[in-house]
Amino acid sequence: MMIKNLIQFFQKKYTVFCLLLFCSVLAISFSVQYYEAKEKEIKYIKKDQSVEIKKRIEKGNAFLNAGKSDSAFLYFNKAQLICNPKENYVDDYVYSLTNIADIQHRNGDFYEAETTLTKTFPYLEKTSKPKFAINVYSLMANNYSRTYDNENGLLYQKKALKKAVSTFRKAAILSDIGFIYLQQERYKEAIDLLEPLTKRKIVDKIEPKYTDIQRSAILYNLGMCYLRIGNHKELALNCFNESLELTLKTKDDYELIANYFALYSFYKTYNNPKLKKIYAQKAYDCAKKVKASTYQINMLANLIEADNAENSQKHWETYIRMVDSTLISRKKAQNQFANIIYDSNKDKAENLELKNKKVENELQLERQKNRSTISYVIITFSVFLVLFLSLYMSSKGKKEKIEAINESELRISKKLHDELANDVYETLSFATSNDMKNFDNKEKLLSNLDQIYYKARNISKENSLIKTNEEYLPALKEMISGYKTPSVNILLNGFDSLDWNKLDRSKKIILYRVLQELFENMKKHSNASLVSFTIKINDKNLMATYIDNGDWTKNNRLILKNGLQNVENRIKTINGTITFVNNLEKGFKASFNFPI
Incomplete structure (x- = not known):
């Protein structure tokens, strides 16, 4: 389409095309004289940005450690904007984009995170540290897992495994692969993978504090496999208890959510209402303490199921408020990140415009010293003409891309509205107008929620990537x-x-x-x-x-x-x-x- 437009443009402007061709021939004849000025331009453009990039990355890390993801996002985005990975700063570029994608992932913006990570792929082989590629592949795998695309999640975990060097890092990736097998109900394969990892203590020599956290995660995954496969009651409970003991040492409330959820699942399976309720409450309390909204909602749903009818009604009212609040918060976060990117790109464009003007002025002075007025006019005219054509075609391409994106977003939005809006409204109406103490009403509500979930997952599959290779x-x-x-x-x-x-x-x-x-x-x-x-x-x-x-x-x-x-x-x-x-x-x- 772009080639067709270019041909039509030249047909309408054939005089300009002939002039461009003539000027290009003349420009070649003056290339030797132009060389010195061009060298100065390149030297100016290749100004060392390493100090500024490092400063922005350090600020991003500081804000990230302080839990201020919006500010961290801003500085990581500023850092990647001044990197030129085709020539230098590859490590800084990949590191900044990985952190941006991680923030997007935590805020539930999985498709934007995938887009961000894809930008790093051409440069992963050029990075000086293998861990950068491992981090990208692992995050991409987790991103796919969160969107229920376990096949792609498994593919990228295996890519990460090939890059891993240390025994600890390999064990961590194998544990994640075991978790994907667990999601796919491939319990036997998961057990065969995880059991050897529990036979010995695998130490993280760089960050020893992660040793217990990683072993706890392996035991959690293995215990869930034993629980799901059945007839392994004692083995499952031993795994869950040891995993909980290790996590309690770290005093990490975020990791404790999974431990208490595992014990809730165990006592739910083996019909112990008292302990089931205790661990459901503990999981919910930990999620509240670390302010993990998604886990709060999920753990509260478990508590509704485990508690008595009177308390379940109170929990249900809290659950509805939290769902609404989380949806609004995520929308605000996504809008905020979109505004940050837009403002940063705008600043970058303005800075480049100022730099280009300065370079142009320096080049004009150099040309006035080294060539005649006629050669200067011809070369300048040629450069501006080529620049004009490049900007014209680039602008047209960007416009078509934006239109295609908007069309795709409208289509997905319409599909969500047509297929989900009415179901969600009816489900909320049913929940508010019926007695949730009634077992049949509660079962019908859960059935409606399942239908909404499967419809949402089907829409996600319809808009997922299409493999075009032998698969x-x-x-x-x-x-x-x-x-x-x-x-x-x-x-x-x-x-x-x-x-x-x-x-x-x-x-x-x-x-x-x-x-x-x-x-x-x-x-x-x-x-x-x-x-x-x-x-x-x-x-x-x-x-x-x-x-x-x-x-x-x-x-x-x-x-x-x-x-x-x-x-x-x-x-x-x-x-x-x-x-x-x-x-x-x-x-x-x-x-x-x-x-x-």
Whole structure:
């Protein structure tokens, strides 16, 4: 699209293009005379920033240790803005971005944290310390785990494990991998991984205080595996008690939340209401003490379940207030961080503008001394013309990128509103208008919350990254199989015979999203019992046909027309064509093709 715009620009401004070409030839002839002035410009631009970067990072660390994440975020962002990782300051750049991503992660802004961490990837091999890459991969893994993408979480933990050198760091990563296995219900694999780590004490030689904390975490993960797999009551309790004993030594209330939660889970499983309530209360008290809002909400939910009916009602009222307060606080934090980035980028642009003006003035003086008036005019004109074209195309590209981001955000926002807003409202109304002491009402409330959770997770999956390597076909089939139910049969033809390597990355992504849109519309607006999708390559074109036997009434056809506008737009962006045919008796048919 940008190349097409550039061609149109030159067609309209062909005189400017010819002049640019002429000036470029002249500029080459004067390159020798220009060399000295250019050297001074480069020397000026490459001013040593190491002292200023170090100062900003130290302030960021100080604020972070003091619990002032907003101020820490500001200084880490200021530090990374004056780094030029392509030439120097790679360690400082990666370190600053890792801390920014960690702050975003703690505030629940997982997708922004992922974007920030991605910026470090081109420079991880250039850092002087392997721990920087390990920190990035581990944080990326935890980020994926928090968004229920355990496969990617496991992938990045294994990347971190390859980089780890010390025995302690390897043990910490293996413990995190064991936790992912626990989340995936792969208990046997987790136990096989964690049990050897408990046989000996693995010491952190750099920070000895972390030795007990890490062993406590390993025992916690192992104990939860024993608890989930069943028939290991004594082993699970021993792990939980030893883990709690180690954490009590550290006097770390944040880590104690997990220990008390583990014992709550144990006594809930083995039906000891008294101890279950005690440990649920202790977990909640620790979460309150460290002001961890997410854990407060989760532990309070456990306390509601464990306490008697009268107290549960009081806890429930507190729970509702905390949920509302947490949502508002997170929104404010995200807005605040967005404003910090915007203001910092604005300051950076203004500083660069002042520096460029100063460099320009120095260059003009140097040119006046070393070349004639004619050569100066020609070279200056050429430079400004190239700069103008670069700024024009750069500005256009940024505008298109911003528009694409806004469109994506609006689409996700609309989906959240359409699918979740009504459910959340009805659930809150049910909770406030019914007696939560009643067991059936409580069960119905929990069922409604489960439905909201699974809908939110599905929306997250729909907007997640799409793999375009050799795992593309299995991922595509897995996505389609998600729409298959006992009442809906899906037939796929031509998938395994197609050479997917012939499709470039962008077309794979568009094909994935098109199929996702088609099957989503079938699921929502049709009572189809049979769906067929055929795909083949014919004369360097990919041909695809979608057919279902749904009952597309007049209203549903209108919904279909509006809902598939995205499908048509996506196909057109890769120079493809698409045809929709819907009939009251025969169902719905869509055919599309695009060049490979």
